[in-house]
Every structure is written in C-alpha cells, then in structure tokens.
Amino acid sequence: LLSALFLLVYVALQAQTILTIEGKVYTNSDASWYGVSIPRTVPTKLTFRNNSISSVNTFGYMLQAGDEEPSVTNNNLEGAVITGNKFTWSGTDMKSITHGLFTGHNLNAVIRYNYLDHVPMGIIRKSSSNMSDSQGGIAYNIVKGGAVAINIKGISNIHIYNNTLYTDRTPSQTWRGQVYVYTNTDVTPNSVSHNTKIFNNIFYTKYQTYCIQVGDAEARRRDLGLGRID
Numbered sequence: 001l002l003s004a005l006f007l008l009v010y011v012a013l014q015a016q017t018i019l020t021i022e023g024k025v026y027t028n029s030d031a032s033w034y035g036v037s038i039p040r041t042v043p044t045k046l047t048f049r050n051n052s053i054s055s056v057n058t059f060g061y062m063l064q065a066g067d068e069e070p071s072v073t074n075n076n077l078e079g080a081v082i083t084g085n086k087f088t089w090s091g092t093d094m095k096s097i098t099h100g101l102f103t104g105h106n107l108n109a110v111i112r113y114n115y116l117d118h119v120p121m122g123i124i125r126k127s128s129s130n131m132s133d134s135q136g137g138i139a140y141n142i143v144k145g146g147a148v149a150i151n152i153k154g155i156s157n158i159h160i161y162n163n164t165l166y167t168d169r170t171p172s173q174t175w176r177g178q179v180y181v182y183t184n185t186d187v188t189p190n191s192v193s194h195n196t197k198i199f200n201n202i203f204y205t206k207y208q209t210y211c212i213q214v215g216d217a218e219a220r221r222r223d224l225g226l227g228r229i230d
Contacts, residue, residue, distance in 0.1 A: 017044040021051060028055045035061030035099075038080075040073045046080040054088040058096040062087050062119065066104035070128050070187075074105040079136065082109065087116045089146070094173045096120045097147075105129075108136035118145035125155050128187040132156040132194075139163065147174040154184025154191030161197070165211075166204040177213030178203060185216075193219045 019039070026036050033055055038046060046065065053062045065082065067074055080103060087100050100119035103109040104126040116122045122143045137159035143149035149165040152158050165178045179198060184191040196219075203211040214220050 017042055019044050020047040020049070022047070022049045024051045026051070026053045028057065030055075031057055032059040033057040033061070035064045035102075037061075037064040038077060040066075040076040043076050043078070046077050046082075048080070048082045048085065050084040052086045052088070054090065055098070056089070056091040057098050058091055058093040059098065061099045061102050062089065063101050064099075065109075066102055066106045066126070068104055068126070071105070074129075075107055075131075077103070077106040077109075079108045080106060080110070081112075082114065083112045085114045087114065087119050087122075089117065089119045091120075094147075094169070099124050100146075102126075105131070107131055108133050110136045111138045112140045114141045116141070116143045116146065116149075119143070120147050121151055122146050122149045124151045124153070125158055126151075126153040126184065127155040128184055128191050130154070130156065130191050133158055137161065142166075143178075145169070148176045148180050149178040150180070151176070152179070152181040152193050152196055154182075154187075154193055156192060156194040156196070158193075159197045160199075160201065162200045164202045164204075166206075167209060168206040169209065170207045171209055174209055176215075177210030178205070179212045180215060181213070181219050182215030183218045190218070 055062055065077055065080055098120045100116050101123045111123055123138055139162050141163045144166045145168055150160055167178055181193050181196045
C-alpha cells in the first residue's frame with residue numbers, strides 16, 4: 001500500500017508542469033496591454049521571480065497569472081510563487097484600473113518581496129466561487145502610489161502581513177482604501193470575502209485617504225482577523 005501511495009504521488013507530481021521565469025525584463029508602451037500572461041491550460045507550478053515589468057497601459061494587466069471569470073483553467077496555477085519582482089507603471093490616467101500583480105481564481109498564491117511603483121490596482125486576489133486559501137499570503141511587499149495597493153474580491157482567508165503601503169493620491173484620485181476587501185457581486189450567488197487577516201503592515205498616506213476599507217456588510221459579517229495566523 002505504501003509503495004502504491006508513493007507511486008500515486010510521483011504520478012501526480014509528474015503530471016504538473018514546472019514553470020520558472022526569472023531575471024526577465026518586460027517593457028510595453030501600448031495604451032491597452034494584457035500584460036505578461038502566464039500559460040495555465042494545464043496544472044502548473046509557477047515561480048515568477050526577480051523580474052521587471054514596466055508599462056503605461058490604461059487598460060489590462062502587467063502580470064496576468066490568473067483568470068477574471070470562472071473557467072476550466074481556474075486553479076491551474078495553485079500555489080504560485082511570485083517574489084522579488086518590480087512593477088513600474090508610468091501612465092498618467094488617474095482613472096485607470098490597470099491590474100498589476102493579478103492572481104484571480106487561483107488558490108494559495110505566495111506573493112512576497114515585490115515592489116510596485118504607482119500601479120493603479122496593485123496586488124489583486126479574486127474569485128467568483130467562494131474560494132478560500134489554506135496557505136500562502138501577501139507579505140513583505142512594498143506598494144508605492146496607485147489607487148489600490150491590495151484588492152481582495154470574493155475570496156476568503158487571505159493573509160496580508162508585514163507589507164509597507166504608501167499612497168500619494170488625493171481622495172478625488174482614488175476610490176478605495178489601500179487595502180480593500182469586498183464581496184464579488186458580479187456573480188449569482190455572490191462570492192464572499194471572509195476572514196481576511198491584516199496585521200503588522202505599515203501604512204502611509206500623503207492625504208486623508210483610507211488605509212483599510214471593508215466594502216460591504218457581508219465582508220464585515222466575519223470581521224477582519226487582526227491577529228496572528230492560527
């Protein structure tokens with residue numbers, strides 16, 4: 001039985017594609033760009049490490065490591081490690097919702113030690129099917145400028161800790177807090193954001209803008225766990 005178990009584990013590991021992207025430089029000057037799009041048609045163990053992405057796009061993404069909608073490719077990047085990367089956005093449209101580090105519909109992403117400079121929507125975790133992380137988290141990142149530093153939409157049990165978040169936007173130039181947690185009402189039934197844990201972060205605001213914002217009653221129903229990881 002033990003031999004059979006080891007064989008099954010070996011087969012499962014062999015079935016997963018290993019993808020490591022490291023030390024690359026990506027630059028784009030288009031107004032609309034879908035970003036560095038990670039292949040995800042099959043289960044893939046992704047490591048995206050020490051890369052640089054620069055753009056000016058008012059629409060689209062910078063790193064697209066996930067899906068916006070329910071799809072057969074959902075969760076094919078489960079456990080992705082995205083670390084040590086630099087994202088620089090030099091656009092001028094303050095209404096842009098360009099997505100910087102996007103990992104929609106994938107569980108347990110490890111997002112650490114990244115630097116985001118004036119990215120309109122910085123780090124985004126999202127689902128439409130009440131996904132809930134069991135590990136991973138958003139930690140040790142620096143997010144400077146932008147409209148939203150960390151956006152949590154319709155996904156639960158996200159840990160946000162030891163990040164430094166700074167915004168120099170005025171209240172008229174941003175519409176959300178630096179950390180924004182809310183229910184995904186784009187789908188029926190709605191996809192909730194429960195049990196977000198936010199702790200040991202440093203927040204700076206140049207103007208009187210929100211640091212942490214919980215967008216709706218459902219996201220507040222099970223309060224933000226402002227404590228240690230259990």
